[in-house]
Amino acid sequence: MLQALNIITAFRQGDESAAGTHPWLMKLISAEERIVNLERITSIGQLAHANPVLDYVERTLKILDSLHVSYWIKELLEEVLVWAETAKGGTMRDRLRWQQSGIHLFLHNIGSAQLYERHIRQDRGTLSPHEEMVHTLILTHGLLGQHIRGEVAFEENLPLVKLMEAGRLTEDELIRLLIPLNHCIIAAVSEELWHSVEEEIKQLIRKLAQGSVPDRWTYEERLRRLRTASIARGEDFDRQFQEIRELTDLPAALHGFQDMTLWYVEAALQDFSLEEFVKVLVLALHPEKQSPEDQLSSDSVSHLSFEPLMNDMYYDYKGVKKLNVYKKRMIEQYLRQTDWEACLHGQASANPHLRHRIERKPELPDTVFFTFEFSQAAEKLIEFCIEAEKSPLYEKAVLLLFDLFGLRRDAYDRFHNEESYLNDMNSTGDYKKVILDYITGTAVLDIGPGGGVLLDLIEERLPHARPVGIDISSNVIEALEKRKRLEHKAWEVLKGDALNLRDYVKPGSVDTVIFSSILHELYSYIETDGSRFNTATVEAALLSAYEVLAPGGRIIIRDGIMTEPEDTWRRIRFLEADGMEWLNRYASDFKGRVISYEQLAEQEVRMPVNDAMEFLYTYTWGAEAYVHEVQEQFGYFTPAQYAECIRRTLGPEALIRVQQHYLQEGYAEALAERIEFMDEDGKAVTLPDSTCLYVIEKPGRP
Numbered sequence: 001m002l003q004a005l006n007i008i009t010a011f012r013q014g015d016e017s018a019a020g021t022h023p024w025l026m027k028l029i030s031a032e033e034r035i036v037n038l039e040r041i042t043s044i045g046q047l048a049h050a051n052p053v054l055d056y057v058e059r060t061l062k063i064l065d066s067l068h069v070s071y072w073i074k075e076l077l078e079e080v081l082v083w084a085e086t087a088k089g090g091t092m093r094d095r096l097r098w099q100q101s102g103i104h105l106f107l108h109n110i111g112s113a114q115l116y117e118r119h120i121r122q123d124r125g126t127l128s129p130h131e132e133m134v135h136t137l138i139l140t141h142g143l144l145g146q147h148i149r150g151e152v153a154f155e156e157n158l159p160l161v162k163l164m165e166a167g168r169l170t171e172d173e174l175i176r177l178l179i180p181l182n183h184c185i186i187a188a189v190s191e192e193l194w195h196s197v198e199e200e201i202k203q204l205i206r207k208l209a210q211g212s213v214p215d216r217w218t219y220e221e222r223l224r225r226l227r228t229a230s231i232a233r234g235e236d237f238d239r240q241f242q243e244i245r246e247l248t249d250l251p252a253a254l255h256g257f258q259d260m261t262l263w264y265v266e267a268a269l270q271d272f273s274l275e276e277f278v279k280v281l282v283l284a285l286h287p288e289k290q291s292p293e294d295q296l297s298s299d300s301v302s303h304l305s306f307e308p309l310m311n312d313m314y315y316d317y318k319g320v321k322k323l324n325v326y327k328k329r330m331i332e333q334y335l336r337q338t339d340w341e342a343c344l345h346g347q348a349s350a351n352p353h354l355r356h357r358i359e360r361k362p363e364l365p366d367t368v369f370f371t372f373e374f375s376q377a378a379e380k381l382i383e384f385c386i387e388a389e390k391s392p393l394y395e396k397a398v399l400l401l402f403d404l405f406g407l408r409r410d411a412y413d414r415f416h417n418e419e420s421y422l423n424d425m426n427s428t429g430d431y432k433k434v435i436l437d438y439i440t441g442t443a444v445l446d447i448g449p450g451g452g453v454l455l456d457l458i459e460e461r462l463p464h465a466r467p468v469g470i471d472i473s474s475n476v477i478e479a480l481e482k483r484k485r486l487e488h489k490a491w492e493v494l495k496g497d498a499l500n501l502r503d504y505v506k507p508g509s510v511d512t513v514i515f516s517s518i519l520h521e522l523y524s525y526i527e528t529d530g531s532r533f534n535t536a537t538v539e540a541a542l543l544s545a546y547e548v549l550a551p552g553g554r555i556i557i558r559d560g561i562m563t564e565p566e567d568t569w570r571r572i573r574f575l576e577a578d579g580m581e582w583l584n585r586y587a588s589d590f591k592g593r594v595i596s597y598e599q600l601a602e603q604e605v606r607m608p609v610n611d612a613m614e615f616l617y618t619y620t621w622g623a624e625a626y627v628h629e630v631q632e633q634f635g636y637f638t639p640a641q642y643a644e645c646i647r648r649t650l651g652p653e654a655l656i657r658v659q660q661h662y663l664q665e666g667y668a669e670a671l672a673e674r675i676e677f678m679d680e681d682g683k684a685v686t687l688p689d690s691t692c693l694y695v696i697e698k699p700g701r702p
Contacts, residue, residue, distance in 0.1 A: 002065045002074070004082050007010050008058050023119055024082040027089035027211065028054045033320055053088045057081060059188035067178050076130070077181050080137045087111030099363055106263075106364055107303065113139035129168055138165055144178075144204050145186050148197055150225025153260045154204070161211055171209040178205045202574050219250050226262070227277070229270045233402030234482025240274040248340040253282045260304045261284075268306035268313060272321055273478070276335045280356075282343040284370040286360045292357065301360075301368050308359070308371035317385060330354055330405050331372050332587070351403055353378040378404060389627070431664060432558065433457060438695045440554050441511020442466050447498045447545070449511060450479050455491040462620030465512075470496040470504065498522060499537070501544045513545035516558045524592065524632040531634055533592050539542045539649040541697075551700030554657070556693075560617070560634035561642070561661045564687035568609040570685070571600065572616075573676040579603060579619075586615050606680070609688060610635060617690070620670045639692060646696055658695035663687055 007025060011018045019026045020060070031053055060081045087108045090098065095105060103118075104110040111394055113135050120131050127135060136159050146152040160178070161632065169177070171328060182201050187194035203288050207214060217225070226236055269277050284304055285288045314321050334354050338347075353375040360368050360642070381404060385397045432454050439458065442465050446454050449469030458467040469491065471477055480493040496504040498518070519538055528536040545555050580603055587595040595615060597607040607615075618629040637645060639661050646656060668687055671677070681684050 002078050004353045008054070008061070022082075022397070024086055027086040027094075027115070029089070030091050031089040032091050033088075033095065046127065053055070053085050057085050057186055060084075060184040063184045063187050064180065066179050067183065068528075069176070072178055072262075073180065076134065076137075076177065077184065080181065081136050081139065081184060082114040083134070084109070084112050084141045086115050104364070106305065106307075106367055107142065109139055109141055109474060133168055134161060136160060137177070142185055144182055144201055146261075147204065148200055148225070149228065149266060150177060150217070150222045151265060152258075153261070154208075156261070157208055158213075160208060164209070164211075169472045174204055174209045178208070179303035202571070208498065219254055219257070222258065223274070223278070226265055227270075227274060229266055230274070230277075234486040235274060236481065236485055237274060237549050244275055244278055248282075248344075250278075253278070253340065253344060254285065255474070256285050256301075257281060259302065261302060263303060263305040264307045264310045265304075269374070271313075271328060272332070273337075276332060277344050279335050280370070281336065282340070283338075283346060283356050284358060284368070285347045286344050301362075301366055303367040305367060305369045306371070308369050312371060317386075324382070324386075324447070326385055326401065327372070327374070330374070330378070330382075330401075330402050333405055334403060346451070346527065351405070399468055431666075434693060435514060435516060435556055435558055436461050436583045438554065439465060439512045439514075441550070442550070443505075443550075444468065444502070444508045444512045444514065445470055445505065445510055445548075446514045446516070447471075447541075448515070448521065449480065449493065450476070452483060452489075452491070452493075454514065454516055455493075456489070459489060459491050467491045468505075469493040470498065470501070472497055488656050499526070499540045501546050501548045505548050507547050508550050510548045511550055512556060513549065513553070514556045514558075515541065515545070516556075517560075519557060520634050521632060523596050523636050533636075535636065535645065538636070539645065542646065542649050546654065546696075546698060549698045550700060555696040555698075555700050556695070557642075558691065558693050560636065561689055561692040562610045562638045563613065564633040564640060565637045566610060566638060567607055568610045569680050570609045571604060571606050571678040571680065571682060572612055573601075573678065574603040574674070575676065576674055579675065580605070582619060583615060586618060586630065590614070590618075590632040591631050592636075612677075613688060613690065614689075616667070616675070617672060619674070620667060635690075637692075642692060642694060646694065650696065653699055655697040655699060656694060657697050658693060660693040661689040662691055662693075663689050 007018050007022055008345075011025060019029055029051065031051060061078065064077055064081060067074070069077075085108065087103065087105055087110075098111075098115070099105055103114045104587050116138055117127065117135055120127050120135075121478060140157050140160055143152050143156045147154050147157070156329070160174060160420050164174055179202060182197075182205070183194060186197065186201070198284055204214075213404075220241060223233070223241065227235060227237055237472065257344070269280060272280070288418065318323065322588050329353070334351060337351075355373055357371055357373045359363060359366055361369075378401075381397065381401055385401060388397045435454065437455060439462060444458060444462075444465050444467045446458070446467055446469045448471055449455055453467050469480060471480075471493070472495065474495060475489075477493050477495045483489070484493065494504055498515075501510075501513075519541060522537050522541050523535065524533060526532070526537050528534040528540065542555065549555065572583075574583075583597065583605065587597065592614070594606045595607075595611045597605045597611065599605050614633065614635060617634045618626065639659065643656060645660060646654060667690055671687070677685060678686055
């Protein structure tokens with residue numbers, strides 16, 4: 001085993017004297033500041049009880065120990081690896097002292113090389129040829145990987161060529177050194193990552209050993225590399241890049257970009273669109289000129305860091321690192337309201353609660369830091385939203401946030417659990433198959449497609465159809481577009497308003513419009529005549545759909561239903577200790593209407609049947625969905641009321657071809673061990689119908 005691994009093991013087992021005799025270890029274990037790329041961790045909270053830098057160094061050494069390389073290579077690389085991360089260590093007092101004495105603490109490869117050189121000079125005054133090699137390898141370690149990611153120009157690795165020019169290493173020896181070194185530092189992040197870049201790393205190392213410098217990236221090539229993670233998740237880079245080129249002069253907008261080394265850019269910005277990403281770069285490269293020193297110049301600035309933004313964009317949710325979607329949405333709005341001309345002059349949209357900030361530090365004259373700065377009120381409100389995520393206060397908090405930044409409620413309906421919500425919607429595919437039997441023609445609109453499960457079913461089962469999903473949420477559309485590209489789907493998606501379909505498709509051109517579990521959301525969320533929970537919204541959606549139908553076209557509705565007769569009462573006996581608490585809370589928080597119940601015993605109530613079912617729909621979803629479900633009314637019409645609404649809204653010529661209602665599979669099973677459902681005499685009865693299916697046909701097809 002490597003000596004350094006033995007030393008770390010002895011320290012971990014309680015031998016603290018090991019640190020006193022090994023300066024590199026003392027620096028690593030005394031780290032009080034957690035400097036880590038958040039892209040590579042799963043929980044921020046765990047950092048408080050861990051030393052990620054020491055853990056990483058130990059992983060690099062274990063990989064080195066397992067490699068079959070020459071003894072001299074292993075000995076040399078061991079020394080490189082134990083010192084390569086030391087600039088991330090030290091106490092706060094140590095770091096202040098190092099910084100004052102000229103150690104570059106932000107650029108960790110440079111700072112670590114400086115600390116190593118200082119240690120050697122304090123001991124012997126000059127560096128031996130061996131130590132000069134170690135110093136150069138520390139100085140350049142990790143740069144090839146960063147070059148592949150688009151962050152660092154290849155020329156940053158040229159100090160390694162000087163080792164050959166000075167006769168310290170042959171071409172073959174440099175290759176034999178650099179391949180295992182890069183293997184250690186990349187595989188210690190992820191073995192999968194190493195395997196994905198291994199061949200490109202080896203090719204670059206051979207070019208370097210031959211003294212060959214690849215051609216400089218074009219703007220497009222560099223941006224593509226910086227967006228690798230986003231492209232892997234479905235970003236349509238080519239189309240979006242072309243759209244940006246048509247809107248702005250990229251060489252002018254990105255002046256100085258090619259000479260900049262970028263830090264933490266992917267970790268901070270990979271979840272933003274390409275347009276938003278480029279706008280951020282332009283804002284960083286073209287600050288508003290208030291004084292001469294405000295202008296970034298390639299002569300004075302060579303490093304652009306997004307580390308402050310990265311650190312501000314994540315928080316832990318249930319012990320797992322999550323993107324702060326609240327801040328992301330606010331930043332998206334800020335960038336959307338900032339046109340390209342304003343970006344070029346550093347003049348973003350005026351918002352008292354959000355601005356971008358470019359910071360320069362006296363001790364780091366060659367580096368600028370970019371982030372977004374929220375007002376104290378916005379920070380507190382976002383913090384409150386996070387704390388209220390499982391509370392009915394959440395909805396009120398989010399609405400305040402919308403008001404603060406001028407966002408539309410119906411376009412931003414879910415935050416922290418949006419991904420799980422879309423997955424849940426996709427899990428309902430079996431329930432939606434019934435719709436396929438009633439689709440007619442080829443042009444099919446799926447209103448509110450969620451995760452796209454119905455689009456998938458139509459594409460698979462009805463290959464002649466051309467399904468298009470329409471949703472008002474930009475985030476749903478973005479997620480669907482990415483999945484479409486990754487999974488090579490033929491269906492299309494379109495951002496649009498269900499109440500104004502004629503603005504997106506030609507009237508009379510659609511064969512089928514589908515409202516699958518979406519009309520109750522339109523009814524619950526969209527304000528009509530100044531109020532939510534308004535049947536006028538349902539009527540407006542039906543009219544909008546009917547207008548775009550071709551003669552013989554169909555509207556298919558699958559949604560919640562209330563039971564008849566409405567004056568029926570049911571008893572619920574809770575089998576879980578917190579059941580009554582659930583009901584009390586629900587009756588207080590539900591926004592759709594007053595929920596009535598009469599408590600008969602400690603765990604038993606008597607309720608109107610439709611109030612009972614409205615409550616049970618939310619009860620089955622559980623605590624995670626509670627804050628959203630109390631905002632939605634699933635059943636808003638009885639079967640007779642639904643038919644009457646259709647005839648009243650669309651006129652007598654609209655033909656109701658199918659009128660069904662049934663209990664959706666799964667509800668009885670989900671509630672079987674949680675409640676007993678009884679009539680007024682205490683006799684067990686089945687749950688009433690939960691779901692309706694209506695097929696409405698527009699006459700006129702020959």
